[in-house]
Amino acid sequence: MPLSRRQTLRTLGLGAATLAAPAVMRHAALGADPITVVGIHDASGGLDIYGLPMIACLSFAVDEVNAAGGLLGREIKLINYDPQSNIQLYTQFATQAATSDHAAVVHGGITSASREAIRPILRRYRTLYFYNTQYEGGVCDRNCFCTGSTPAQNVQKLVPYVMQKWGKKIYILAADYNYGQITSKWVTKYCRENGGEVVAADFFPLNVTDFGATIQKIQQAKPDMVMSVLVGGAHVSFYRQWAAAGMKKKIPMASTTLGGGNETLLLTPEEADGIVVAYSYFQEVDNPANKEFLQKFHAKLGDKAPYLGGELAMRTYVGFHLWAEGVRRAKSTDRMKVIEALESGIAFDGPPGRTVIDGKTNHVSLDVYLAEVANRGFKVLEHFPNQPPADTASVCDLKAHPNTDKQFVIDVKI
Amino acid sequence: MSRKLFLEIAIALFLALAAALVLPRVLALFALINATVFIAMAVLALSLGLIWGFGGILSFGQTAFFGLGGYAYAVAAINFNDSLYAVPIALLVPTLAAAGLGYFMFYGRISDVYVGAITLTVSLILFNFANSTAGEEWRIGEAPLGGFNGIPSTPQLNVPGNPDATLSPQAIFIVAVFALALCYILAKLLLAGRFGRVVVAIRENETRAELLGYDARRYKLGIFSLGGAIAGLAGILFANSVFVSPTMFSLFYSGQLIIWVMVGGRGTLLGPILGAFLVQAITTWAGTEPRLNPNAILGILLMLAVMGMPRGLLPTLRLAWGRRRGVQLA
């Protein structure tokens, strides 16, 4: 009997659902009434170096859940919007997701600016929101789950490690927006706590490509290392110009951002090898779950599979599975029921290790890895399991104040 | 007032009234909010349509005043906690800025492409400046400027005198509709009067107008300042439907703005408005089509418009319509 591939898939999916689904919902036919999930990530414009891998991972996670029978016996329908790196389109699509698509959850936002653009909208229209990106910390909103790592998780591990390795004097280069500003404060804090000194902190608008004058300034300041908090495609040229000036052999470098997108693919090994970074995931993380994931991921996407680099794309995958687990636990897609289920401390064991939602902050505790760039990829150096979101937890308590709705600027004691 | 002008104003008012009465009832909330954004952009397009299409001043940085209006509104609204004061301030700031810049340019006898270069540069400076205000030291009174992130918590318009009664999205939509209609009528009246005729005369031939005794610099300054005020109003509406951020100053918007006016039709007031609606609808649609790159679509659209329909949509349609009627009459 000739079967189309789609039919086969559906049959297989049904079979899996019948086997895997708990008895209570076996009666619900798959595909009866799909659950709508919306993703809003930049697939074009300056931020697509981050957005495209995130979209690939979100789609993959949805397919995985659908292949296993969907959620509550219902199929998941994923709608991906491309805001084209334009904040106005972010707000437009968020409104559309909430009021027209009636999405059960929205996953999306890359920069803090895009998150702060859509978060109030989704809260106003009572639509659950997942922000799956490493960021500066401090968001406190029951409707918003932040599943990426924050400075108390990554910077706290990175700074002491590189100071022990290279010395006490740090020169900070940071992107000039609130992620860069706040992260550079955290770097300063951890540097001082470890008896070091920040000799200078320079801030660069996101479109700067010429770093010549800065490289001379750094040579004049003679730091023991450079800490890069640079962001986006334009800033990649700093690494290139740094290497071309022959500085890479003289002053070592660490970064809180390199490799979040595809920077390691843009740079040659001579330019990037040896730069130390910290994220909650690297494609090179060595554990069985990751191996299995990568094998399936590549089997499905083939040549089109993006390099996952640092955590952004993987966090999107984890974020979706956390939400799915919340729905299973709540046995409903109702927003408040899912939020309560998620806040009860849902965990997901995935490629990056164990991720647990912290119900007090709606952030997560996760595993942090230190790695250095090696031959267009990463070499993992150290692994720190179960790091709590201590920075956000110091200002945000949703259990005590469930109606909080703001991003705290954490007063970093320097 | 000529009969034609009277009729046009009546139609504009009627359409605004109809839109304000009907659309909030039939449109879903998201469509209504989108419509508000579109209308804010149409007001912006109108401002460029006025100074470019009638004043002959091609500003590559009209977004400077758009952004200034938005920022002034947000900062004033946060500080005074009442949009009653914020709105006039937000109109005044871009108007003064446009007047200052206009004085600088037109009294320096700068024209053509040099005006383009200066306006572009000014908007670039503002864009860079707004982007570099992420640090805590950048705040005006209570309002942090926020750098790249902008001011996400831009307060909404409120009922005058009652700061707690913020307007609903429906009400803001109605405000936007009437703001657009009002700007349109104001521009129509102005152009029908003496001031408007002199402005057009200067566009057609500056030397001749000056020889006739008109001070071209003054009239250019006048129309440019008015354009700044209308762009500022667009900024207020945008701040109420999206929020204030440095992208308001960006090359992306100043560029789009020129496309809207170009596609809609220079030398008309309705053209830029229609162009703004049409092109934004296309851009929004392109965002939902994963295989299409919106830049490619916009670019090809602009090339086609310039090469194939240099007058713009509305004048071309009018011409075709006139021709058809002409044939029927004959």
Added chain:
Amino acid sequence: MDLLVAVALQVMTGIATLFLISLGLAVIFGMMGVINLAHGEFLMLGGYAAILSVRHGINLWVAMFLIAPLAVGLFGLIVERLMIRRLYGQMVETMLATWGLSLALIGIVTMVFGNTVGGFSAPLGSVQVGKFQFSAYSLFLIGAAGLLAVLVWIVLRRTPYGLLARGTMQNAEMAAALGVATERVYAVTFALGAALTGLAGGLLAPLSGVVPTMGTAYIAKAFITVITGGAAMLVGTLSASVLLGAAGVLGTFLTTPVLGEAALLALAIVLVRLLPRGITGRFFQRAL
């Protein structure tokens, strides 16, 4: 002392970069009165031409000095034929059409190459100047900019094409009446400008990297430099590059990159206000 030399070299690199990114635009503007707003994307195409050639094993110098200008020059010839030629004398329309081309190129290149095309490392290594280290390649760029200026000067002053081109520039109708095929002169000029831009794109690729959107970072600066310089393409662009480039680099060195950029832009505004027809509208009027 070392610091002084280092700053001076940095300033010269800044000037050379500004000159390189503006020259092609200036040639086209000076000779034809056409402002090509797809200029930034011509740079980008030059960068891609160089990178793709290097990837296919072609020698780096051949890729930068030969393939990048040839490819973009050829593309310029096609654009002139299909678009610019139909819009002669309409400056605003030309600006808008080329700007449409700019957006379309960004979109199409993104669709074809995606956004992950890497750059290649700068050749030549680094040099030590006193206590400071420099990328030798950026010093090489200073030389390349100087060489290019001389070459363009020679072509315009010392070749038959240069004579025809200058004649057409001064009075196109008269030139046509005397039997000059002005259309062909315009076509060659546009192609030449495009080729210079392609070359600049190839030369800058190792420093800035190549992405489809890279043009937008350059076009505004190039446009402002050319307008500040005024109609005399070579001297105007050179003098504007010197003033603006120095202001930008010194501003960055003394304060922050933001203020450095602001210094460059503010100086341009003041210059255009004081000299409404550009630097060469007032000084060096008879220069090229």
